[in-house]
Amino acid sequence: MNASVRRRGAALAIAATSATLLFSSGAAVAQVATGDTSSAKIALSNNYAANAWRQSMLKTWASTADDAVKRKLVAAAPAFTTSENQPTEQAQQIQNMILQGYKAIVVDAASPTALNGTIKKACAAGVVVVSYDGVVTEPCAYRVTFDFRKMGEKQIDYLAERLNGKGNILEIRGLAGVSVDGEIHAGIMDGIKKHPGLKIVGSVNGDWAQTVAQKAVSGILPTLPKVDGVVTQGGDGFGVAQAFKAANRELPIIILGNREDELQWWKTQVQSGYKTYSASNPPGAVTVAFWVAQQVLAGKKVPKEIDIVAPLLYLNEQQLPDALAKTPQGGVADIAFSQQDTVKLLDATPAKGK
Known part of the structure; x- marks a missing residue:
């Protein structure tokens, strides 16, 4: 490390x-x-x-x-x-x-x-x-x-550090219209402004739910280039991982959201050297x-x-x-x-x- x-x-x-x-x-x-x-x-x-x-x-x-x-x-x-x-x-x-x-x-x-x-x-x-x-x-x-805005910004800061400032990012948004989604997204955009080498190549709504996120990501993946990192809002990380696995795509760095299924999945990945972090309100x-x-x-x-x-x-x-x-x-x-x-x-x- x-x-x-x-x-x-x-x-x-x-x-x-x-x-x-x-x-x-x-x-x-x-x-x-x-x-x-x-x-x-x-x-x-x-x-x-x-x-x-x-x-x-x-x-x-x-x-x-x-x-x-x-x-x-x-x-x-x-x-x-x-x-x-x-x-x-x-x-x-x-x-x-x-x-x-x-x-x-x-x-x-x-x-x-x-x-x-x-x-x-x-x-x-x-x-x-x-x-x-x-x-x-x-x-x-x-x-x-x-401080949802800071929570979103920290995700980009972390990915910029891990990816040496360059990479393609997929954004998983939450429930449309709710203030939480808007604040986290605003923080992610703050981070992108600081790290212009990172590019948002796709965005879907996961509704803070594993099954919704998995379906949404599965739908957009065929249209995306290589994805290096995924920013999330919580409840969606495991679904994102499952979508990448089903599509036989290389697993990116996925920020997790403290849900038990995400933490269990993370535990299985640690032995292979997979590194990320998890955050949620x-x-x-x-x-x-x-x-x-x-x-x-x-x-x-x-x-x-x-x-x-x-x-x-x-x-x-x-x-x-x-x-x-x-x-x-x-x-x-x-x-x-x-x-x-x-x-x-x-x-x-x-x-x-x-």
């Missing part, structure tokens, strides 16, 4: 442990708001559930919600998923939640803008709205997000949005004008065995966030202008 790859591995290891360092630090005591929220109901409005990441997110939400109800921190916290991933359907879902008396709604949005009118109505009705993952632009909503970060909603209801002052940025999870080859051992079959490598973790994150979020 050359020195540059060793440096990259060290950097990824640091990124992977950043959440642990933040939440285990004893330098500051989390300022948890203690207002009575025992009668409040919090709902999750989710636009899509057809992949491992969303299923893991929903399971984590349910586990956290059940525990919060048992501890009498909230009265109820159910999750609802739209069937068609359409903003109109999700807007109606949120409208129903307002009428049903939910005091807070966490929204993983189908569109960054199409729900703004409904969310503004929810805020006007006194409902706390926290947009998460697929965030919205309506200013009255709190925003819990990830942890599905367990939905609990950050849950606790933001609960803490706002409890009286904590949380800024709306800036993003609350949850940490991403990066894995390198050395971390693979441990991550795989902890990841359930069909699941996603994850980070858990408690109420204390979330409040520490909130307290570390600078006010506007700081």
Whole structure:
């Protein structure tokens, strides 16, 4: 392994442990708001559930919600998923939640803008709205997000280092119209501007799902020249690998997305010297949005004008065995966030202008 790859591995290891360092630090005591929220109901409005990441997110939400109800921190916290991933359907879902008396709604949005009118109505009705993952632009909503743009840019930086600045890149995009897809793509374009020797030779939507990505890549591969690297958004890496294998094409460097099937495949490739890394937003970060909603209801002052940025999870080859051992079959490598973790994150979020 050359020195540059060793440096990259060290950097990824640091990124992977950043959440642990933040939440285990004893330098500051989390300022948890203690207002009575025992009668409040919090709902999750989710636009899509057809992949491992969303299923893991929903399971984590349910586990956290059940525990919060048992501890009498909230009265109820159910999750609802739209069937068609359409903003109109999700807007109606949120409208129903307002009428049903939910005091807070966490929204993983189908569109960054199409729900703004409904969310503004929810805020006007006194409902706390926290947009998460697929965030919205309506200013009255709190925003819990990830640095997806940097996540995309890092993929290109890594491939530029591995390929000595020159090569053909295939881009696997996510679910069209969702803010996450747009941000990761923007980051990839940022990286391409820095490394003009890398060229995007093809782009398909994988919808963050292995089967969709495999079909899409299989369809475009016959039209592509040699592919040296593949940038992804999560949930699509294993499908990409299967498509290249089925087409008898040389396996490129595929950036992976922390799904269990991807990690299992990566494990089988390590012995042959295959090198890559894996990165994703942890599905367990939905609990950050849950606790933001609960803490706002409890009286904590949380800024709306800036993003609350949850940490991403990066894995390198050395971390693979441990991550795989902890990841359930069909699941996603994850980070858990408690109420204390979330409040520490909130307290570390600078006010506007700081």
